[in-house]
Amino acid sequence: MxxxxxxxxxxxxxxxxxxxxxxxxxxxxxxxxxxxxxxxxxxxxxxxxxxxFDDLLDPAELGVRTKKVVEALTERIARLEPSLHADQVWPMAAELIQTATGAKIETPSRKPGGKDAKDGEAAERQAPQSSYLLFLSARQLDGLAALAIEGIGKGSEPKVFVKDKEVKAQAKQIAATRHSVDISLFGRMVADASDINVDAxxxxxxxxxxxxxxxxxxxxxxxxxxxxxxxxxxxxxxxxxxxxxxxxxxxxxxxxxxxxxxxxxxxxxxxxxxxxxxxxxxxxxxxxxxxxxxxxxxxxxxxxxxxxxxxxxxxxxxxxxxxxxxxxxxxxxxxxxxxxxxxxxxxxxxxxxxxxxxxxxxxxxxxxxxxxxxxxxxxxxxxxxxxxxxxxxxxxxxxxxxx
Structure with a gap:
């Protein structure tokens, strides 16, 4: 052939x-x-x-590789539904990303000043993060953002929402399709969800x-x-x-x-x-x-x-x-x-x-x-x-x- x-x-x-x-x-x-x-x-x-590629392609054709994937998804949600605030978005975003990619999502416990923060100083609230770098396309983040807004709009508890078979299948489908140019060229390996891996x-x-x-x-x-x-x-x-x-x-x-x-x-x-x-x-x-x-x-x-x-x-x-x-x-x-x-x-x-x-x-x-x-x-x-x-x-x- x-x-x-x-x-x-x-x-x-x-x-x-x-x-x-x-x-x-x-x-x-x-x-x-x-x-x-x-x-x-x-x-x-x-x-x-x-x-x-940032100077050669439209941002919609590219992806982002980051542990701060909940933060990235929250930014997408805010563009679609500005009235939502972090307390509403983070739990739903974390559950959807975990469902779509299998990655473990946890809230980091860091203080505002990092290592130099004073004892007893209250920790700054931060968005949950993946335990390793995740590579998602702009279109995949947009798809997950729309799904998150749907769940929040229904008033569903995040853990209950993602247990729905249709929601779970949709989240996985979003992560497995409509790849960006950089993901398509350089590949993606997700240890906890080999079904969404992309061969470079x-x-x-x-x-x-x-x-x-x-x-x-x-x-x-x-x-x-x-x-x-x-x-x-x-x-x-x-x-x-x-x-x-x-x-x-x-x-x-x-x-x-x-x-x-x-x-x-x-x-x-x-x-x-x-x-x-x-x-x-x-x-x-x-x-x-x-x-x-x-x-x-x-x-x-x-x-x-x-x-x-x-x-x-x-x-x-x-x-x-x-x-x-x-x-x-x-x-x-x-x-x-x-x-x-x-x-x-x-x-x-x-x-x-x-x-x-x-x-x-x-x-x-x-x-x-x-x-x-x-x-x-x-x-x-x-x-x-x-x-x-x-x-x-x-x-x-x-x-x-x-x-």
């Missing part, structure tokens, strides 16, 4: 930075090809991509450097502005670990699974390629342009990719990280790593596709500068805007042909 798979390959140079820290505060790393590489976790880049349509690899890296430390001092000339020395000293790297980034989108996720709960007349096209375009642009924010204020490492290659396939995803199993070595100290990385990729891709009869249906190449010239022969050269548009149209066309 023919599939629709999008592979996204990116080469991106990052100057001294600490995009993604480990538990010691150092940049994450990994051994690949026998040498230490810089690494940025998939979680870090997925988070950055999800945040980029996007797979994102840990970005790794194409070459070996050395970790470095920046020793810094901060001067007290109030010190006089008679008071030399620093008010603070410290170190920040960093590295610099040319990264290979990879992601794959299973468009068929994305379509299934986005179609869940929609009427037949609503099932078109348009929502999928928007999701694909948002992912390509968001993943390409996003950057994890770790230590950004310290290093200002706001680069854009040197090259982006997108392949539309009919079989399975194919990563080309193998091009860099042998670490790239500078041929000329003035030449950097980009030229050698592009040459390695330009040699590796045709060889792999020929050996495994895995030639892509279409290939697009976005590249910057003469250092990336070796990639030009791999596909149609485009800039970012036509790249995003053409890939979206190609996906929509293929879905349309399937009917």
């Amino acid at each position: 023919s599939r629709t798979i999008l592979d996204v390959h990116i080469l991106q140079t990052v100057p001294p930075s600490n995009l993604n820290r480990d538990d010691t505060g150092a940049p994450k790393s990994a051994v690949y090809g026998g040498v230490r590489r810089s690494r940025v976790s998939s979680q870090a880049w997925k988070r950055a991509t999800r945040k980029a 349509a996007a797979q994102v690899a840990h970005a790794i450097s194409v070459h070996a890296v050395d970790m470095e430390s920046d020793y810094f001092t901060a001067v007290d502005d109030q010190n006089s000339t008679a008071e030399p020395g620093a008010g603070m000293i410290g170190t920040i670990d960093f590295n610099s790297a040319t990264l290979y980034r990879y992601a794959a989108v299973d468009v068929d699974l994305l379509t299934k996720n986005l179609d869940a709960g929609l009427l037949d007349g609503e099932r078109t390629g348009e929502p999928v096209r928007r999701a694909v375009e948002a992912f390509i642009e968001g993943f390409t342009l996003s950057m994890p924010s770790g230590k950004a204020n310290t290093f200002g490492n706001h680069t854009l990719p040197n090259a982006v290659i997108i392949k539309l396939r009919s079989s399975r995803p194919v990563s080309f990280v193998g091009a860099f199993e042998k670490p790239v070595v500078q041929q000329d100290t003035a030449d950097g790593h980009v030229r050698a990385a592009c040459k390695a990729l330009a040699d590796h891709i045709p060889a792999v596709e020929k050996a495994f009869d895995a030639t892509a249906d279409r290939t697009w190449v976005l590249r910057v500068g003469e250092h990336t010239a070796d990639l030009a022969a791999l596909g149609a050269e485009v800039d970012l805007r036509p790249l995003v548009t053409e890939v979206g149209e190609a996906v929509a066309e293929r879905l349309g042909k399937r009917g």
Whole structure:
């Protein structure tokens, strides 16, 4: 059976930075090809991509991942029925979320000042919270809000209301359908209710450097502005670990699974390629342009990719990280790593596709500068805007042909 798979390959140079820290505060790393590489976790880049969606998609197409899900639902209820107050809403919202997701909902016992609150100080009333992060779409929250208002309007006790078979089924149906773009792409796992889990349509690899890296430390001092000339020395000293790297980034989108996720709960007349096209375009642009924010204020490492290659396939995803199993070595100290990385990729891709009869249906190449010239022969050269548009149209066309 023919599939629709999008592979996204990116080469991106990052100057001294600490995009993604480990538990010691150092940049994450990994051994690949026998040498230490810089690494940025998939979680870090997925988070950055999800945040980029805020500027690319309508809020109605997105979700929220939070423990404060009762608070989020209360905000939705307040928009629909402003006359209701927290005492009326919180118990019903908590019971409905617990029924829909299986998550344990409890009221936290924190004081207004947190750890610094004085003994005997009355605890501030807070909305109940989930025991773990819950990921719900805007449309799912809207559906639960309408159901909560119905229960409150009937004067029902929350625990009695959610025990009704129809209400229970409706709450579960709301949580299991009409998924947002970010849930459809990145998935959702709810430990206590596997029936509302969503398989991720996007797979994102840990970005790794194409070459070996050395970790470095920046020793810094901060001067007290109030010190006089008679008071030399620093008010603070410290170190920040960093590295610099040319990264290979990879992601794959299973468009068929994305379509299934986005179609869940929609009427037949609503099932078109348009929502999928928007999701694909948002992912390509968001993943390409996003950057994890770790230590950004310290290093200002706001680069854009040197090259982006997108392949539309009919079989399975194919990563080309193998091009860099042998670490790239500078041929000329003035030449950097980009030229050698592009040459390695330009040699590796045709060889792999020929050996495994895995030639892509279409290939697009976005590249910057003469250092990336070796990639030009791999596909149609485009800039970012036509790249995003053409890939979206190609996906929509293929879905349309399937009917």
